[in-house]
Amino acid sequence: MKSISQSIPRPDGMAKADGSALYVADLQFDGTEGGRSPDGAVALGSESGLSKDMLLGRFYRSPYPRGKIRRLQLPECPPGYHIISAADIPQGGKNEIPMAASRDMPCFAENEIRYAGQIVALVAGPDAYEIERLIRAIELEVDETPVVKNIDEALALKGGAIHGEDNIFCRVDLDEGEVDEVFAGAASVVEGVYETGFQEQFYMEGQGLIAWRTGNKCGVRGSMQCPYYVHHAVSHVLGLKHDEIRVIADTIGGGFGGKEDYPEIMGAPLAVASWVSGKPIRMLMDRVEDMAFTSKRHPSRCVYRSALDSEGRILAIDATVDLDGGAYETYTKIVLMRAVFHSLGVYAIPVFRIRGRGIATNTVPSGAFRGFGAPQSLFGIEMHMEEIARRNRCEVLDYKRNYFLKKGDTTVTGGIFRDEIILDKLIAEAERLSGYSGKRIKLGRGKGQGIGMSFILHGCGFTGDGEQKIIKGKAVLKKHRDDKVEILCAAVDFGQGPQTTFRKVVARVLGIEPNTVIFNYPDTDFVPDSGPTVASRTIMIVGYLLQKAAEELKAIWVEGEEQVVEQNYQMPPGMSWDQERLRGDSYATYGWGVNVCEVELDFLTWETKVIGAWAVFDVGRAVDHRVVNGQIQGGMSQALGYGAMEKLEVDSKGQFRQITMADYMVPTSVDFPRTEALTVDNPYLYGAFGAKGMGEMVHDGGHAAFAAAVEQACGKACTTIPLVPETLMEIMEA
Amino acid sequence: MIRLRINGLEREVEIPHPMYRLLDVLREDIGLTGAKEGCGEGECGACAVLLNGVLVNSCLIPASQVDEADILTPEGLAETEAGKLLAKCFTECHGAQCGFCTPGMMMAAAELLFTNRKPTEVEIREALAGNICRCTGYDMIIDAVQLATERGANIW
Structure with missing residues (x-):
């Protein structure tokens, strides 16, 4: 039998290539009341929000970055137009977005403004020009307070605290051993400060949703990763019961985390407007609004101090991990947890103290982005290890090898690495492909050429017992009377491949063709809550539930009968977690990887040119090689963009300076060479056909490998990304 | 009013205002949604079509300039x-x-x-x-x- 890893053509490929796949902006009223398109892919009709009287919606956003709201004056509305604000939230509903770890962000600003662009009102109506006129006629008066633009201003409490008394949203601390004692007896100490900037997800399709009302039911559909997150947010803001809400995910033009939290932030006020007006409303963000006001990757500053003995060996690490959370806490706590839990990378350090802080500023609330904190702290530890190896006059790979984690070692939270760790095999493959060690020696230092290698681990699935206690994922297989099998779960394919891989998993167990398996985009009226499409959990957690369901269905299969099987998530045996103390197994298992990057540096312009990129990963087992390699190559491209070119700054009001595609640079087809991608099998017992999570870790290390290569090429420490030419010039002329 | 050929079919389209774009003609008037709006400023290419055989970003082409033109969209190419x-x-x-x-x-x-x-x-x-x-x-x-x-x- 063929390996499950052998690639098949993407089942969703043809519709995407011929332009017939319908994204939220493409949906049109088809004259029906309801039902689905002939191929089942699209929910149609007025019952699904598509009616001929659909209005356009736009937000009125605060032009002020910070202050108390003194007065909000809304203009008279002409017939057919609606202006909705905090006062319109119905009784029983709450003016707050109920995020996974916090509820501090209001749906509509009511008392205070915390960032320029905060949603204050929503204007809906049939004509875009009239909507624009009404938005301009809204009067907002704010008693302004000095704006906090970054971590330093936040810690200095500029203008008083934004949040609490100290601007600290949340802390995550880890301690092991007597750090101060070890430092007091150390032969030397190496210290470094490592900084990363904002990063824009840059999904090609902007945010877009439709909200509608059918009697006492509220619907939201469109571009989203997590239909049940939107469901939950609408329920909270409108005070509706579970079965009074319907959320439908449509074909989605990319996410990368950017459509994890934002569809809640956007969908909740849109649902209020539709509920109050009784009209279906479509809101499509243009690129400028999307780039200016949707959540970005948290900027970070990590300080690592290492105590070394007289032989240069690491005795202890004392580190701080600071994340700029923006104006509201939203997801910062859980991003910070992941950043801190990954802050020692693939290294076993006996004694450590990690202090993580999520910090309040007056910028757009930072949010989810592929990697979720790990790309920030892994950059810190990888560049710090480079520095220590340099001080020791030691080849960095040889130095790092001394500290590689092994099976049975303790995690930073006191859990156990239970599965085989095959870093040596991954390195051997990376060496074979890239010729790293030979080049590293040959290229010298400061001679305009360099090659860097970075190491990655990434905890798969939700942190700790989140899958068991919070998500409680459930997946269903339904066999119809014609013996066609349908997957019912809430996972969304936003490019990362479950339309392909889930069909393969189910089909392989049942011995049927993948293309015969029905798998529509989720509609909460029909699918159970298998959890959000995030956290590298989809193939490992939901895919495994589907594999188990298929095994069960196979055992009870009766031709010509409708049969339904359901599987519920269970924590793998032996895993334990204490959420109060953050102790135990923070993740069920880990993906591992090695990235290599080779660069040339132009000493006149300080431009860098990537001339080689290689990535070798342990993803457990690839359910489809092309799906996995596509993630590896796309992730490398984003990570190299993060390291080399994607500069995003804020102005004096805390607003982003780069808000068009012309200003914010992402990689094009000519910027980077092909990424040579490879996986090495190391099957995981509780993942679909051995698969572990991998969608995020492909973005965890490319920027560090790039920066390490640039350090070799320029001969100086490069501790801040992105390393755009002006940054490199500052480094070289300092 | 302009007249043009889209995917081989003759079409007549009213232009409501000078900023009306070829992309709007395709998506709004003809209902061809294969060309996507990714940025609206000619940077991303998601709205690309062939205009008299030449690749253009349809978000940058004023509808008033495509009178008598021959347009091939993704739907037409797919045929x-x-x-x-x-x-x-x-x-x-x-x-x-x-x-x-x-x-x-x-x-x-x-x-x-x-x-x-x-x-x-x-x-x-x-x-x-x-x-x-x-x-x-x-x-x-x-x-x-x-x-x-x-x-x-x-x-x-």
């Missing part, structure tokens, strides 16, 4: 042998992930192969440089175009 071959290659090679850039990529790939039957990898990369893809890192798109080059020797 041709070349389009069917390209779509199959994109699907097999996983050149489409989220798919939002894909119709525009198909147009750019078609224009390249119509003018250069055997492009090198460098030529393919240059031809696609006006189309941004955030998912694939471009490698599997290149694979797809190379496969179409091999399989379509008698088409291009």
Whole structure:
């Protein structure tokens, strides 16, 4: 039998290539009341929000970055137009977005403004020009307070605290051993400060949703990763019961985390407007609004101090991990947890103290982005290890090898690495492909050429017992009377491949063709809550539930009968977690990887040119090689963009300076060479056909490998990304 | 009022205001939603179509300038042998992930192969440089175009 890893053509490929796949902006009223398109892919009709009287919606956003709201004056509305604000939230509903770890962000600003662009009102109506006129006629008066633009201003409490008394949203601390004692007896100490900037997800399709009302039911559909997150947010803001809400995910033009939290932030006020007006409303963000006001990757500053003995060996690490959370806490706590839990990378350090802080500023609330904190702290530890190896006059790979984690070692939270760790095999493959060690020696230092290698681990699935206690994922297989099998779960394919891989998993167990398996985009009226499409959990957690369901269905299969099987998530045996103390197994298992990057540096312009990129990963087992390699190559491209070119700054009001595609640079087809991608099998017992999570870790290390290569090429420490030419010039002329 | 040919069909379209774009004509008037609006400022290529055989970003073309023009959209391309071959290659090679850039990529790939039957990898990369893809890192798109080059020797 063929390996499950052998690639098949993407089942969703043809519709995407011929332009017939319908994204939220493409949906049109088809004259029906309801039902689905002939191929089942699209929910149609007025019952699904598509009616001929659909209005356009736009937000009125605060032009002020910070202050108390003194007065909000809304203009008279002409017939057919609606202006909705905090006062319109119905009784029983709450003016707050109920995020996974916090509820501090209001749906509509009511008392205070915390960032320029905060949603204050929503204007809906049939004509875009009239909507624009009404938005301009809204009067907002704010008693302004000095704006906090970054971590330093936040810690200095500029203008008083934004949040609490100290601007600290949340802390995550880890301690092991007597750090101060070890430092007091150390032969030397190496210290470094490592900084990363904002990063824009840059999904090609902007945010877009439709909200509608059918009697006492509220619907939201469109571009989203997590239909049940939107469901939950609408329920909270409108005070509706579970079965009074319907959320439908449509074909989605990319996410990368950017459509994890934002569809809640956007969908909740849109649902209020539709509920109050009784009209279906479509809101499509243009690129400028999307780039200016949707959540970005948290900027970070990590300080690592290492105590070394007289032989240069690491005795202890004392580190701080600071994340700029923006104006509201939203997801910062859980991003910070992941950043801190990954802050020692693939290294076993006996004694450590990690202090993580999520910090309040007056910028757009930072949010989810592929990697979720790990790309920030892994950059810190990888560049710090480079520095220590340099001080020791030691080849960095040889130095790092001394500290590689092994099976049975303790995690930073006191859990156990239970599965085989095959870093040596991954390195051997990376060496074979890239010729790293030979080049590293040959290229010298400061001679305009360099090659860097970075190491990655990434905890798969939700942190700790989140899958068991919070998500409680459930997946269903339904066999119809014609013996066609349908997957019912809430996972969304936003490019990362479950339309392909889930069909393969189910089909392989049942011995049927993948293309015969029905798998529509989720509609909460029909699918159970298998959890959000995030956290590298989809193939490992939901895919495994589907594999188990298929095994069960196979055992009870009766031709010509409708049969339904359901599987519920269970924590793998032996895993334990204490959420109060953050102790135990923070993740069920880990993906591992090695990235290599080779660069040339132009000493006149300080431009860098990537001339080689290689990535070798342990993803457990690839359910489809092309799906996995596509993630590896796309992730490398984003990570190299993060390291080399994607500069995003804020102005004096805390607003982003780069808000068009012309200003914010992402990689094009000519910027980077092909990424040579490879996986090495190391099957995981509780993942679909051995698969572990991998969608995020492909973005965890490319920027560090790039920066390490640039350090070799320029001969100086490069501790801040992105390393755009002006940054490199500052480094070289300092 | 302008008259133009879209995917081989004669069309008459009213232009409501001077800022009305070819992209609006396609999506709003004709209902052809294969061309996507990714940025609205000519940077991303998601709205690419062929205008008299030349690749353009339809978000940058004023509708008033396409009177008497001949337009090929992703839907029109998909009806041709070349389009069917390209779509199959994109699907097999996983050149489409989220798919939002894909119709525009198909147009750019078609224009390249119509003018250069055997492009090198460098030529393919240059031809696609006006189309941004955030998912694939471009490698599997290149694979797809190379496969179409091999399989379509008698088409291009």
